[in-house]
Amino acid sequence: MARHRKPSERDASLAKCQTGISGLDDITEGGLPRGRPTLVCGAAGSGKTLLALEFLVRGITQYQEPGVFLSFEETAEELASNVASLGFQLPVLVQQGQLTLDYVRVERSEIEETGEYDLEGLFVRLGAAIDGIKAKRVVLDTIEALFAGLPNEAILRSELRRLFRWLKDKQVTAIITGEQGEGHLTRHGLEEYISDCVIVLDHRVQNQVATRRLRIVKYRGSKHGTNEYPALIDEHGLSVLPISSLGLTYPVSTDRISTGIPRLDAMLGGKGYYRGSSIFVSGTAGTGKTSLATAFLDRVCRQGGRALYCSFEESPAQIIRNMRSIGYDLDKWRKAGRLQFHSARPSLYGLEMHLASLHKLVHEFKPLAVALDPITNMMSIGESAEVKAMLTRLIDFLKNQGITSLFTSLTGGGHDLEQGEVGISSLMDTWLMVRMLETNGERNRLLYVLKSRGMAHSNQVREFLLTDGGIQLRDVYVGPGAVLTGSARLTQEARDKADGLAEQVGAARRERELVQEHASLNAQAAALLARAGRIKEELQTSRQQARRRGEAASADQGALARARQAD
């Protein structure tokens, strides 16, 4: 009755059968062992049935391999309606002769047992179903129901052993699901019979947040990923995320990308961040971390790129409103399709789910830059080590994609600002710190570059101002005595200005006096010259008069002499 395939096909000992489930084929390095049964076990609600069903549906739609689903728990109608929301149209596949759904119901109360029996009835049913559509994939979900329905466990066990042997002879790739048991992988020890490949699904709740995980316990004759991989079920079915396998092999870029704040660009070697690097902005509450993130994303959008803003505290509308007050119109970019918001409370789902949804968003939206604001909120749903692991994977992932990422982090008051973030900051390429300085009854923001790998960066502390026209960085006042910020800086600057002004006024007055003196001296000189001229004129006149008088006198004497007829 078993229809054997060609021997050549059977000899391929490591032939694999692709599941089509995203990620699962990566960690199994090609899929499940072809022609052999695989055990999928896990607690109730861990996604066993879904995994099995998706294996069949993807087998049909992607690999043209018909499948049989033998259910011991749910009817065909229930199954179909359960997965309809995932876009799996089981009735259509059944109609096309690609899929057979068979519900095996074993009701303990209806059954009386007398004497010897075997499970040939089940074999016949399964065999007929397999042969009917030439199925290559089979799912038994979950065969352990037989233990509840049939009283004689000894017969059942020997028959199950025969069944799995028989499935191998039929050369079908099978998934057998099993409920998790105490101290065993499955309640009835199915792992004893199915030992080629065992996958464990887990749905754990930690800090009230549930996370799905998948692990390959064994895979005979094949290399496979051994970690617990996060898995999730969304509208496209199950996905496993083999993220931690990325490693440190990402490409790096020497391109630079502006921070959106010219003065900050100047502090970072004059050009801004490296493209594809990770930037960490930390600071206490209200220091302007969100504004820094906004300035950066706004700049990216302004240059025609796409940006993703993941906020874990504020709604998009609130961010848009708040950022408008300092001159950034994010709504414009959102409407233009360049900016996408992803707002979710951290506690909405587990870390892995956050990671997964970010993966999906990034794959779909393909942004140039991503901001996560703030990542410290993640601490509320995971242990610090887990959060770090998640961020490591996220950074690895983003770096691999060449996406520049900006993370903000809220530092709690009272902590050592630089110490508190050591765990995460070592992953980051550029670390900006904003802090408040309280002096003279006011608080002022200061910004400085704590580190920036691979570029010359300023060691100066700048005063960080949020104005109607955006973010501005100012030099702090470094005078004789102290570093001054805020109104103290302004006062000092004003005082300096007043001093300068006074000096200017004095100089002008002195100049004016000199000019006047010069002018008066000139006038005096002119008067004296005029007087000298007059005197000279007078002198000449008097000389002429004297000569004319002499001539006249001698003429008169001559005339007198002539009149006297003097001799």
Place this chain on the structure above:
Amino acid sequence: MTTTKISPRPLKTAPAKARRTPTTWDLRLYVAGKTPRAIQAFANLTRICEEHLAGKYRLEVIDLLKSPQLAKGDQIVAVPTLVRKLPEPVRKIIGDLSNTEKVLVGLDLRLRS
């Protein structure tokens, strides 16, 4: 040995004397091939029926190897399985029916002790 109808005598109307003896007993015996177990189950069954339900039963033997699709209808997993279709409720007895006492209890012909 496909669907073999065994009703040697015409069905008689039973006297309405007992609660558990309705007019007709509709029985189906599912087997998979002529295995010794199947033959024994058949022999056991006919003997019990003749003794306790003479003239009031109809027995159908179904060989799943020949008509596998029929396994679905009565939810057959084990063979041999005897299904009491009528009177309701449906009862199933699996095994070679070698324990007459258990078969009678299973068919509701005898009260559970």
